[in-house]
Amino acid sequence: MLVRRSLDLNSLASQISGDTVLEGVEPWASRVRALSKALSLLENDPWLATRFLQHPALAKLSTNARVVGLTGLPGAGKSTLTNLIVGRLRKLGKSVAVLAVDPSSTDTGGAVLGDRIRMQDHFCDPQVYIRSMGSRGALGGVSRATRGAIRLIGLLGYDYILVETVGIGQSESEIVSIADTTTLVLMPNSGDDIQLMKAGVLQMADVYVVNKCDLSNPQRMLSELRANSEARGRGNEWTPPVLATSAAEQQGLDEFVDALQKHAEYEHDHPEGRAIKRKRVQTEIATNLLFILEREVQKMVAQVPDAEVNAVQAGQLPAMVVANRLFTEAFAMVQQGKIEKNST
Amino acid sequence: MTSTLKIGDVTFSKIPRVLIAKPGLDGHDRGAKYVAKALRDAGMEVIYTGIRQTPEDIAAAAVQEDVDIVGLSLLSGAHNELFPRVVQALKSRGGADIPVFGGGIIPDADFADLKRAGICAIFTPGARIDDIVREIHGILES
Structure with a gap:
């Protein structure tokens, strides 16, 4: 609707x-x-x-917000942890914005955005801004608007922007290219050592949090994560801390905030850290460029002659040949300056 | 580059956003959740604040979430006090343009005062969910 x-x-x-x-x-x-x-x-x-x-x-405004991503399985406690971290950061005098992404229905576009309900402590704090977003068909754990939203929110001068992703499985790792620090929230029974060997977001987080440690013994999970983490932290590389938390018993939260600050210092102080930040900025430029190109591409595809589409449909012509022709023609036009700047 | 931009008044299409909230001391949230799910299925983004919220909590959430309408559910009898306070709190936060509807155990005799206080629609027990969705849709399009 x-x-x-x-x-x-x-x-x-x-x-x-x-x-x-x-x-x-x-x-x-x-x-x-x-x-x-x-x-x-x-x-x-x-x-x-x-x-x-x-x-x-x-x-004329600029942003200096530290962007922290919280991702992990549905029900791992991301929203509840986010709420508690907001409280800790407020005690340190930091202003905080939260972007909480929840899934949208692919049928109707509707959604129940339910993360905010865990953050009632902060509704009336003028230095806390909470915004829920529907994922609106994006599959990376965030929505297409998330990057721009971070930019806009940052213009109001918030110190931290916490981005809570949709509850994710293994491959939704877009948050890693958005957040300065990505936190993966797991539970004591999230999986055995083979699960932890898999590629994806499990290998990419900057901080690992095993939450709900009050519910069952986290020791095996913690030691397996630490083994993974130590293998990553060779030389001057960042060794992702592995933390045990319990939102219910308010344990491990100071360590969590401490880890976020240490990671910020690492990025600032080490050439390796600065290189990561630089790469992330390049990814952001590329993502935006692809977004602009996508619309141009759709316009071009709409103009492909019926005969050509029919030939592809009949299996007589590879789609790649048509695509290559379109690209070559468009590229030639760009080089001749036929597409003006700001044609949108 | 910015100098070539021509922007001023624009119109755009949006997925409507709704805040469903329960003000005051009332933990009966079955109705609120039922309406929330129906509006979700009608293609709206629904934010639910949970129970026992102050009017200020609700107004802050409505403004931050930029909802197009706020729905208040209350079964405790305090609607005459709390509903208008939500409308006032919205005003003081720049949300005077956000319409507010109400639902719950609300006697017919209170309707006129609530409407005067800025409540745009009231739904009571027995209201059909299709009618609720249709009426809210109508308010959103007006």
Whole structure:
């Protein structure tokens, strides 16, 4: 189901930056309100949002937020841990935003976004911003709008942005290319040593948390994860800490926050860490470029002559030949300068 | 590059977002969850705050989530007090444009005052879920 909405992007941008304030509303609340509306624009119309993000009122702002991803199995306790980590970070005087992604229905687009219910402690704290997002068909554990949302939220100066992914299995590792620190939340019985040998997000996290340690003995899980982790931390490489937590008994939380800070220091202090950050930024540029290209590609494909489509359908022509022709032609046009900048 | 951008008033299509909330001291959330699931199945993104929320909690959540409508469920009898306070709290956070509907055990005699206080629709026991979804859809499109 879709509804139409109107927005004045100039006012919205100047409200986000705080240059103008909604009438009868506190200045900070006004900025938060505008941010919320802008995030909806981002989720629903990424093209308009791309232009909006370049608005002069926003371009003068910058973000220095530390982005922490929390990913893991459904029910591992990501939301509850997020809630507790928000509390710890607030005690350290840090402002925190949370982006909580939950799955959308592929049939209707509808969703029940239920992560926020675990974060009731912080609803009225003006230095905590919580936003739920539907995954809207994206399969990487986050939504397409997540990157842009981090950017926008960061413009309000939050110190930390916690991104809680959809409950994931093994291969949904997009968060690794988004977050500065990715935390994988597991449970004492999440699997044996063979599970932990598998490729995917299990090999990529920066911090491992075995949560719900009050429910069963985590020792085997912890020692297997630590063996994996120590094998990764050769030389100056980061050795991902493996932590035991219990959200119910509030254990291991200080260690968790400490690990997040240590990882930030590592990225800052070591050339290896800075190289990782640089690679992540390059990935972000590439992802955005692919997003722009995808729309151009769809336009090109819509213009392929029926005869050619029919030939592919009849098995007479490989789809790769058509694709290659389209690419060659488009590339030639770009080189001749026929596609103008900002043609969108 | 930015100088060539022409942006001002725009319109766009969005998936509607709804906040379902339970203000005050009332733990009976079966109705709220039932409505939440029906709105999900109608293609909306539904955020549920859980039970025992203050009007300020609910308004903060509604604004941060940029919902298009807020639904309040209350079976304790405190609707005359709490529903208008949610409307006021929304206003003070810049959410005066967010409509609020209510549901629960609400006597007919209270309808007029609640409407005056800014509650756009009221659903009571026996309301058909299809009718609830249709009416909310209508409010969202208006």
